[in-house]
Amino acid sequence: MQTSAQPAFVLHSRAYRESSALVDFLTPEGRLRAVMRGARGKAGTLVRPFVPLEAEFRGRGELKNVGRLESAGIPHFLTGEALFSGLYLNELTIRLLPAEAPHPALFEHYAATLQALAGGRPLEPLLRAFEWRLLDELGYGFALDIDLHGTPIAASGIYRLLPDAGLEPVGQLQPGLFQGAELLALADADWSAPGALAAAKRLMRQALAPHLGGRPLASRELFMTLKEPSRD
Template sequence: MVTRRITEEPAFVLHRYDWSESSLILEVFTRHHGRVALAAKGVKRPTSNFRPVLLPLQPLRLGYAGEGEVRTLKSAEWAGGHVMPTGESLLSGYYLNELLIRLLARDDPHPALFDIYAQVVRLLASEHGEVLQAALRAFELLLLREAGLLPALDMQTLTLSPLDARASYCLVPEGGLRLAQAQDRARLDGAQWSGLHAALAPEASFLDALRACAAVASELKPQLRVLLHYHCGGGTLRTRQLMMDLQNL
């Protein structure tokens, strides 16, 4: 039996689990093969060359082999580019990683989403904190789209009726995009939803999505939070709970 071997694969570490006293199981997001679980044997030893490399939010080139659910890490190199995000940006990066683990199936490639994630991580590591919320909202929308969980934003989901540019609409679990009701605090008008729809088109760039979200980030946040909570299976995300705990200190 020939063992499949992958070399020089662009990747990011999403999470690390203890496997033994000296080894880890890694959840990694690769460009061409999607989310993959890897056994990193001996990586916790002080003499391991992998130990200072296998960090989250850092661009890597990985080599691994195997056919089962958990493959074996063979090589790892830092691809360079930026330093580790800190503070709120670091927590935001961990939040994105948790979303990827919750919403993407293993071995399901999403090269376009990988490239967008890499852009967001570079942004988190930069000094442009003023665009952090817009970047998070843009990534959430693009992730939901890639996972097949985002309804069309240029029509009402249940009726397929076109949006009235001046009417208000909400994005809700199961119901998709619908007319806002009196009790709905978070809402966008039809023109704003249509603008987001255009900015999320396959031919649009991440910068287009970033610009569209910047103008409506505060209104989008609670709607996307409920939608993501629904699709992640309920329960508060660990990183979101950590952010709330820190804010309450």
């Protein structure tokens, strides 16, 4: 069985047998894993991240074969922190997105995020927006302007996140909790508000943690290692 041509991005690839590669793709039809024959030859130049592709896949099982793979646009050249951000998006998508579950809106958001990263846009808002979109697409999203009891978030209130339920009001600010004003800024995507970016990063880490199964993200650890100051 061969699918019709569809847009795709490579999320990850590794050597497979003598001259092939085992490749994870993101397509509007979901995350697909396929064998790319002759990936160590000329065709292998396409098996790299951040390149818009057009692909056809063959096979009925979970492991498919790449029938055709062609460039479908200008590659997104990411360097420095933008590169590590792109690798983080790829790893997060592989870890959380179920295989062969269609998410066309997420695919479009991913493509737009790569374009924004390549264009030098500020990283943190892009990463937080993608994390939020991924959680929401998977059914793990929650309201930022209403608590789990259905009461509007109060700017002066203090809240904690219950990942399987939503935001719960609490009496006193402690480490790991959130001020209502921060949550309302996030609801409006107002990244200029005091504390909004830090709160968004903390909130997304708490929301993602239960779905990552306690296994750290390699791209996040590598990024943090490279940001540490030299001790020479």
